[in-house]
Amino acid sequence: MAGTWVFVDQRDGNIRKVTYEMLAEAKKFGGEVAAVVFGKGVEGLAGEFAKYGADKVYVADDDIFAAYNTGAYVAQMVAMIKEYSPNAVLFGHTMNGRDMASRLAQKLDAGMATDAIAAEISDGKAVFTRAIYAGKALAKVEVTGSPIVATIRAGVWEVVESAGAGEVVKVAVAATAADVYQVAKDFVPTVSARPExxxxxxxxxxxxxxxxxxxxxxxxxxxxxxxxxxxxxxxxxxxxxxxxxxxxxxxxxxxxxxxxxxxxxxxxxxxxxxxxxxxxxxxxxxxxxxxxxxxxxxxxxxxxxxxxxxxxxxxxx
Ligand SMILES: Cc1cc2nc3c(=O)[nH]c(=O)nc-3n(C[C@H](O)[C@H](O)[C@H](O)COP(=O)(O)OP(=O)(O)OC[C@H]3O[C@@H](n4cnc5c(N)ncnc54)[C@H](O)[C@@H]3O)c2cc1C
Incomplete structure (x- = not known):
């Protein structure tokens, strides 16, 4: 088993904080921690993740990943998982994270936990804590199968700087035009000076x-x-x-x-x-x-x- 992967949730090089939160926590699971970043011109981001515990940074850099695209991103991730066999793959419980993780789990026939607020992962076993009944109760969910796929709620873990080796691995682009079945034509950000x-x-x-x-x-x-x-x-x-x-x-x-x-x-x-x-x-x-x-x-x-x-x-x- 090849440790825990953290999918980097980014747009135009702006990385969501939940990515760093997951990297810091993944370090506690033992085994190798890897950040996985898809995009165009994203190789330069790789050094960032080593500061938060990434031993490896898998980079898929290509025009096809320039903007988030469900089909292309999932196809790429499936190919990489088949090649490198990570134990667990974590996503932020964000719009893209939710979209991608669920489709990935379905494609791989893998077990999945969503919106987790705590996790224990070791020796190929994973137990996630999820708030249920609007937070009135907590459920502990054991995900079996491989790889373990989960989305993690933003803000539940701390960002902690902790050095990892940060070895950059440029991966072959496996996604093709045939995987792209929807295209975002425009992106109009809401303008606010307030925090997200x-x-x-x-x-x-x-x-x-x-x-x-x-x-x-x-x-x-x-x-x-x-x-x-x-x-x-x-x-x-x-x-x-x-x-x-x-x-x-x-x-x-x-x-x-x-x-x-x-x-x-x-x-x-x-x-x-x-x-x-x-x-x-x-x-x-x-x-x-x-x-x-x-x-x-x-x-x-x-x-x-x-x-x-x-x-x-x-x-x-
Ligand atoms: C399928 C479904 C999904 C939903 N999803 C969501 C969701 O994502 N998010 C969500 O919020 N709701 C959601 N709702 C709606 C939800 O059920 C409630 O109707 C909604 O949250 C009520 O909003 P509110 O508390 O602002 O209004 P109200 O329930 O009307 O409460 C207003 C409160 O303001 C207080 N108040 C009045 N005047 C003052 C004052 N001057 N000073 C201080 N307090 C005052 C009142 O005492 C009252 O408690 C969903 C409902 C359904 C059926």
């Missing part, structure tokens, strides 16, 4: 209790004072107060920040599914019975239009 929701250390979210765009501005001010990402419940997204990319929850994004502040959010099970693994949860809600208080470490029963501006005033001092 799934990678932020602090997330401040607004719900229906904000009562409209003006209420969202109150929450936004708090986010900006804390250097936080802004998020929202589905109620505030569906009302058009916030963009869809900011929805937290079962049908939105899963976040795991050090601090999550829920303002005017009731704490429906679908919202909890996206934030209940946050390390510290604070909530402001007028209703003492709001379910958000069941998961909150710190709760303020009060009107967010009074509490949040007070907090902002204190933070400005």
């Amino acid at each position: 929701l799934t990678e932020a250390a602090v997330v401040v979210s607004g719900g229906r209790g904000c009562k409209g765009p003006e209420g969202i501005k109150v929450v936004e001010e708090l986010a900006d004072l804390l250097g936080a990402a802004l998020g929202g419940s589905r109620a505030s997204i569906d009302s058009g107060w916030l963009g869809h990319e900011l929805q937290v929850g079962q049908t939105g994004k899963v976040v795991c920040p050090g601090l999550y502040i829920a303002c005017g959010i009731s704490g429906a099970i679908q919202h909890l599914a996206g934030m209940s693994s946050s390390k510290f949860i604070a909530a402001v809600n007028t209703d003492t019975e709001a379910p958000i208080f069941n998961v909150a470490d710190f709760g303020v029963v009060g009107d967010l239009f009074k509490v949040v501006p007070l907090l902002c005033t204190e933070l400005k001092k």
Whole structure:
């Protein structure tokens, strides 16, 4: 068995933090740790991964990998796994990671765990911990078969610098034009000076209790004072107060920040599914019975239009 592979989640050379989190943790599993990077002009990134524990960096550099492409990426990964036989292949639980890991597991007839928040891998055995019932319970899932495929929730592991040998292995390109069955024609990033929701250390979210765009501005001010990402419940997204990319929850994004502040959010099970693994949860809600208080470490029963501006005033001092 050839150790643990970590798929590098990157776009235009911007590497998602979860990649480094996985490299650091994979080091603890014992055996060789390898980063696997696909792209065009990505060879220069290889040195980065050695700092976080990569003993090897497999690089597939070709036009066909210039932008994420399901068919080409999966075909390449299948070919590489057949050649090098890694014990486990880890992906971030990101849009691309989820897309790729599930198809890869299906192609290889491999066992898979998704959205894991902890993992123990040794001697070809792997046990992953997953939050179930919106974080009300934890399931331990043993993945059998080979290779072990898993997606890991961003933010649950620390980024730790730890030197690896970082030997660069340029792999043959196995994906062909026939593997490309969909092409991304355009990529339009949402422009925001705030941190990316799934990678932020602090997330401040607004719900229906904000009562409209003006209420969202109150929450936004708090986010900006804390250097936080802004998020929202589905109620505030569906009302058009916030963009869809900011929805937290079962049908939105899963976040795991050090601090999550829920303002005017009731704490429906679908919202909890996206934030209940946050390390510290604070909530402001007028209703003492709001379910958000069941998961909150710190709760303020009060009107967010009074509490949040007070907090902002204190933070400005
Ligand atoms: C299949 C499915 C998927 C879903 N996916 C998601 C998802 O991904 N994410 C998600 O969030 N939801 C999701 N939902 C919707 C979810 O069930 C809830 O409807 C939604 O989360 C409610 O949003 P909310 O808490 O903002 O609104 P509400 O439940 O209406 O809560 C508003 C809260 O604000 C409080 N409040 C009111 N005024 C104030 C004030 N002045 N100050 C402080 N507090 C105040 C109220 O006491 C209340 O608790 C999904 C639902 C379904 C069926």
